[in-house]
Amino acid sequence: MRAVLPVLVLAAWALPLGSILACTQGRVLVRDGAALDPLPDVRVSDGRQLVATDARGDFVFAAAPTGPVFAIKPAGYAFPVRDDGLPDFWRAPDAVTCDFELAPAPVVRDALDVLVFSDPQTTDLREVGYYRDDVVAPLVGQHRAALGVTLGDVANDDLALYPAINAVTAQLGVPWLHVAGNHDLDAEADSDAASLATFRSVYGPDSFAWEEPEAVFVGLDNVVVQPGRRPAYIGGLRDDQFAFLEAYLPGVPDDRLLVLMMHIPLFDAPAGRETFRDADRQRLYALLARHPRVLVLSGHRHVLQHRFHGAEDGFDGATPLHEFNVGAVSGAFWSGVPDAEGIPDARMADGTPNGHASLRVRAGGEYALAWHPARVGDAPDATEAMALHAPRVLRQGAYPAFGVYANVYMGLPETRVEFRVGDGTWRPMQRVAAPDPRLTLENARDDMAETLRGRDRSPEAVVSTHLWRGAMPTDLPAGEHRVEVRAFDPWLGEQRAATRYRLQADEAPAR
Numbered sequence: 001m002r003a004v005l006p007v008l009v010l011a012a013w014a015l016p017l018g019s020i021l022a023c024t025q026g027r028v029l030v031r032d033g034a035a036l037d038p039l040p041d042v043r044v045s046d047g048r049q050l051v052a053t054d055a056r057g058d059f060v061f062a063a064a065p066t067g068p069v070f071a072i073k074p075a076g077y078a079f080p081v082r083d084d085g086l087p088d089f090w091r092a093p094d095a096v097t098c099d100f101e102l103a104p105a106p107v108v109r110d111a112l113d114v115l116v117f118s119d120p121q122t123t124d125l126r127e128v129g130y131y132r133d134d135v136v137a138p139l140v141g142q143h144r145a146a147l148g149v150t151l152g153d154v155a156n157d158d159l160a161l162y163p164a165i166n167a168v169t170a171q172l173g174v175p176w177l178h179v180a181g182n183h184d185l186d187a188e189a190d191s192d193a194a195s196l197a198t199f200r201s202v203y204g205p206d207s208f209a210w211e212e213p214e215a216v217f218v219g220l221d222n223v224v225v226q227p228g229r230r231p232a233y234i235g236g237l238r239d240d241q242f243a244f245l246e247a248y249l250p251g252v253p254d255d256r257l258l259v260l261m262m263h264i265p266l267f268d269a270p271a272g273r274e275t276f277r278d279a280d281r282q283r284l285y286a287l288l289a290r291h292p293r294v295l296v297l298s299g300h301r302h303v304l305q306h307r308f309h310g311a312e313d314g315f316d317g318a319t320p321l322h323e324f325n326v327g328a329v330s331g332a333f334w335s336g337v338p339d340a341e342g343i344p345d346a347r348m349a350d351g352t353p354n355g356h357a358s359l360r361v362r363a364g365g366e367y368a369l370a371w372h373p374a375r376v377g378d379a380p381d382a383t384e385a386m387a388l389h390a391p392r393v394l395r396q397g398a399y400p401a402f403g404v405y406a407n408v409y410m411g412l413p414e415t416r417v418e419f420r421v422g423d424g425t426w427r428p429m430q431r432v433a434a435p436d437p438r439l440t441l442e443n444a445r446d447d448m449a450e451t452l453r454g455r456d457r458s459p460e461a462v463v464s465t466h467l468w469r470g471a472m473p474t475d476l477p478a479g480e481h482r483v484e485v486r487a488f489d490p491w492l493g494e495q496r497a498a499t500r501y502r503l504q505a506d507e508a509p510a511r
Contacts, residue, residue, distance in 0.1 A: 023069050023091060025060040026098030028053045030077070039102060043072045043248070046093065047207045048240040050247040065093045067240075068205040071100040072248075075213040078105035078175070084163065085170025087177075090204030112214040113144050115172065116357040118151035118263075118299030119328035121183060122161055127334050132168040134343045134374045135329050135356055140171050145358070147212065148174050149219070151299035151326055152181025152263030156333075159184065159198045166202070177210060178203040180221040181263040181300065182233050192225040192238075207241050209248055214361040215257040218245070222262040224277070235264035235276030242283060249287055257293045257365035265298040265325050267307045282314050289317040293365035296323040302332060303350040304371060304409055305465045324369055326357045327409075331374075335456035336442070339375070344454055346374070350464040351387065351407045351436025360491075368491035371409045385409065385495035388485055389437040396478045396503040403469040404429075404499065407436050408487045411466035416488045419470040421481050429468040429485070435461035478505040 030039040038057025043050055046065030053059045070090040073079060079087040079102060091098045117135070122128045148169070155161045169176050180199050189195040196206050206221035224236040252258050266284070268275045288294050294317070304327035308320035315321050331354025336345030346354035353373035360368045373384055381388040390404040406417055406429060418426040439461040446457040472483070484498045 022094040023098040024064050027057045028071055028100045029057055030102050032104055042074055045244060047205050048243045068092060068200055069098050070205045070208050072209045073211055075211045076107055077102040084166050087175040107213050111360050111362045112146055112212050114359040115145045115148040116326055116359055117329050118326040119153040119330055121153045121156040121330040123156040128164045130334055130343050136168050136171055145174050148172060148176040149261055150178045151261055151297055152179045153183040156183050162202045177219055179219045179261050179263055180206050182223045190227055195225040207244055214363055215259050216252050217259045219261045222264050236280040245287055254292055255364055257361050257367055258291050260296045262298050264300050266323055269301055285315045294321055298325050301325055302328045302348050304352040306412055327352050329356055332459040336458040337454045347439060347458055349459040349462045351439045352409050370492060381497060381499040383497045386497050387438060388497050388499045390483060390499050390501050393502045393504050394474050396474060396505050398474045400471045400474050402472055404472050404483050405437050406468045406485045408466050410489055417468040419485045421473055421483055429470040432467055432469045433463050434467055436464050476503055478503050
């Protein structure tokens with residue numbers, strides 16, 4: 001059952017521009033010890049209007065806000081933490097006061113590390129437990145991140161789970177930002193304007209910005225609800241969001257990475273069907289083209305992939321626009337065979353294990369990305385970077401028609417992937433458009449089972465965008481052979497994994 005806000009609150013979010021008369025002005029203050037002083041030049045917005053505080057720390061909107069009012073955190077400062085563990089950077093539009101408080105937070109680090117989650121998509125408290133035990137608990141006290149983000153589908157329609165989910169996320173001890181997804185919508189809403197009432201009551205603005213010395217983060221709700229139509233939603237942006245972007249983006253320094261965070265990918269998926277409104281995409285392209293360093297983070301698809309938007313797509317920036325479509329924390333919706341602790345395998349349809357991503361940004365905007373599987377295990381044929389699949393036995397001298405496959409999770413089209421047998425010569429592997437054989441095998445096991453092997457079976461394997469193949473030699477001596485694969489990750493450098501196969505001698509038939 002979904003959480004439902006009181007009717008008056010739902011009505012407040014849905015009112016037209018200018019109809020809410022509260023929170024039109026406020027102050028931004030900085031607390032340093034016992035002192036509380038005004039903080040000038042802090043930008044404040046309601047998701048459409050953008051103003052800055054004056055020398056007294058005061059700000060005033062020209063029109064009454066119609067959405068949550070938020071202060072854009074300047075680099076070198078920190079917000080206090082709310083009772084729910086989230087940063088206190090926003091106010092409801094009808095709040096009694098719209099004052100904000102920050103504290104100095106000098107930055108001393110080599111780079112900014114960010115935890116990137118997408119689609120935890122918990123359906124019930126049992127799955128909140130999976131989220132806690134599988135993904136969050138191993139990170140507690142073990143990460144170096146200064147910021148965390150969730151790219152939508154925080155819950156799987158039951159929004160009453162938000163407090164339990166937030167209590168788990170807060171264990172990571174860093175400011176955490178949330179973008180809305182299509183499973184974060186209010187079921188009772190009869191318009192796009194009213195569809196995020198519950199989300200806004202918990203997480204605040206559906207469009208916002210957050211600044212660090214190395215990067216500027218902009219979160220955008222890009223789920224446009226279409227009541228009474230099929231599909232019931234489409235990717236896109238509203239006019240008020242473009243008004244905010246048009247006011248804010250020109251002031252983003254060129255030496256910082258601009259990170260756009262959204263749920264639905266900018267690219268159409270499946271190809272050939274408009275899943276993101278083309279007019280909105282082109283309008284966004286025009287705003288982003290002037291920035292030399294831009295990264296788009298999206299979720300929604302429950303696979304791991306990279307897209308580069310170029311001139312053929314209508315993006316005319318100096319370099320292609322990189323979109324990292326982040327895999328899901330929940331993997332394939334917490335499906336598959338459970339492990340000894342009762343946590344489902346949760347592998348995604350492209351064969352990528354569930355988990356989280358990380359983003360590292362250095363001064364000047366240079367960035368590195370990585371995927372971190374929730375579970376790797378001790379087998380050498382699966383590491384954090386890749387998983388291998390190969391036949392266990394082949395006939396010595398047989399035609400070499402069988403391959404070793406490497407699912408290189410963060411692989412790009414140009415990634416160099418090679419393999420060798422024993423201490424032999426490294427040979428190139430070919431990128432192939434095919435399903436991951438490991439997941440195909442799991443599908444077969446599910447098909448052959450007389451009863452369900454888990455609560456929900458693993459997803460049907462789809463074509464992976466990061467799968468490589470090499471033909472296994474059969475002209476070697478009979479016996480066991482070690483196969484080693486190396487992939488040259490553009491951000492983490494050389495990554496390796498290994499597996500084994502056996503060549504069985506061909507016995508002459510009896511005469």
